[in-house]
Amino acid sequence: MRKTPTFLLFIFLSTSTAQMWSEDLISVQTNDNISEILEEEIPLEELSFIEDDIFTDEVDTQKIDVQNIANDETDLSATNMQNEKQRLTVDFWVDDRSDIQKFSQTYLSSKWSSLLKKDLDTAINYRLYVRKKIQEQHLPSILEYLPVVESNYKTTAKSSSGALGMWQFMSNSVKPFLMLNDYVDERLDPWKSTDAALKKLTDNYNYFQDWLLAIAAYNCGTGALIKILQKSPQKDYWYLVDNNLLPKQTALYIPKLIAIADIAENAEFYNIDISHRDEEFSTLINNENQFFDSVTVSKAYSIPQLAREMQIKSEELKKLNPSFVKNFTHPSIKSEIRIPIGQKETAEKALAKMEPIDFPFKYKVEKGDTLWGISRQFKVTVASLCELNGIEEKAILSIGKILYIPSK
Known part of the structure; x- marks a missing residue:
């Protein structure tokens, strides 16, 4: 989840706010899980596409004919075979949109299609879990590819704003979805964070009654999107994009998602080596x-x-x-x-x-402290001190750092 607009801060909507919203804004369903709005707005910031900025002036803006497309390295015989393959239409596909087509052109290149394949294959277990939960909850199948846009399916991805994990939750947006304390950070858990992200997206949809708006709100923030819609005569994502009413990064967020999903779902049509992993998925759904x-x-x-x-x-x-x-x-x-x-x-x-660890004593590092000195002070080994705190024995301690002292 991205901080506005790159990452989403979960902003919950109060019943009173929903009532103040004019009826012509959208058809609103109240939701018990959307109960309050955080008072502080998060400022907008630039969207940093992981690995490279693929939406630049260097990208050829010529429109893509999806019925007759081939990579630079694809031979003519392979291109001719494409007409015999069926192309699936992914969720929310719109013909003749240059923003989607620019991302399509980029990801159809040898470099970017290889990176996409690597990201999807490396995270195959997490990806199939996402697909399973999406099917169980009858959600749009395109959501399987949202972690690609968020983090390239990297479970330890961390933004400069502090958003963390595969779904990019901010620390102040985890409640009531995930646990975060001194001992546990469930943003790093790809299974629990998937459940949380899908719940949040569902909450967004129950409010906006529109999946494109729900996904956009995941990027720019629910509160921010409400303010934008209040000023717009139409409550349609593409209208907001075409009239420059959205932050640039939110305007690119869904076109990128649609392009990635289209290429991944139609890899055979595009002659790209990306597997849908149907066999592995069949094994998963039959494995209790x-x-x-x-x-x-x-x-x-x-x-x-x-x-x-x-x-x-x-x-x-x-x-x-x-x-x-x-x-x-x-x-x-x-x-x-x-x-x-x-x-x-x-x-x-x-x-x-095993003996459980006694509730560890916390020690705040002071100037001149060393791991060896602290271990002598509390009569524990350096190894046990490092293991408990997840640090190396040669680590340099920063003043003010909290160390947990193991039981003797």
Whole structure:
């Protein structure tokens, strides 16, 4: 979720605000989850496209004929074969829009189609989970590609504004969707953040009763979009774009999404090597356990120690549990630890052998402090201090940094 306009700050709408909104704005349905507007507006900022700015004057603005298109490196025989392939029309496709066509031209190039394939293949497990949830909730299938626009499906992506994760949530926009505290940051969890993002998008749609406006609000902010619509004689996304009523980045946000979805869904038509992964998806929807098993704990347990007890790689367990930012579960709230499928019993036996971490003492680093000196002060090892705080033994401590001290 992008900070306005690149990332969305969740702004909830009060019932009173909805009532003040004139009836000709849009057909509004009240929603219990949209209960209040944050008082402070977030200023607009430039949209930084990940890896490069692909919407530049260097892009050829000639319109694309989708019935007869080929990459620069595609031979004539392959081009002729395209007429025999069926092109699917993706959600919200609009013919003859130059903004969509510019993004299409860019992503049909060898460089960008390769990057798109890499991003979609690298995140295949997350992507298929997104698709599964979209189908379960009967949402527009194009939303599977929204994480490409947000983060290139990178689970650790962080913007200069502080938006984090695959869906780019801001820290002050996580409630009531995700948990964020000293021990847990669920913005980093691709599964939980997917559930949260789809819930927010659904809330947006229930309010605006229009999917393009709902998606636009995910980018520029619900409150910002309301103000724009109040000044517009038409409550239509493309009207807002064509009349320069939207921030530039929001005006490009949906054309980019549509172009990416079109190319990914019609890769065979365009002679691009991007797989829809239907076979893997079929396996997923028939697999009750999906990707992992889980165990639940109510105290702080070390993730690296659990991995050692289970005799699996620590990185494997951390990848399944990215939200535990201190490498241990929450000290006082129930936590679900994901584990590889088939190893639930092994994990339960390992946890039975382990001692939970006592609620760690917090120490604020002062001038002159070193890890060795702090470890001597509290009679713990440097290794245990580093493991608990997720830092290297050679790390340089910054004044004011909070360190968690493990139990002796």
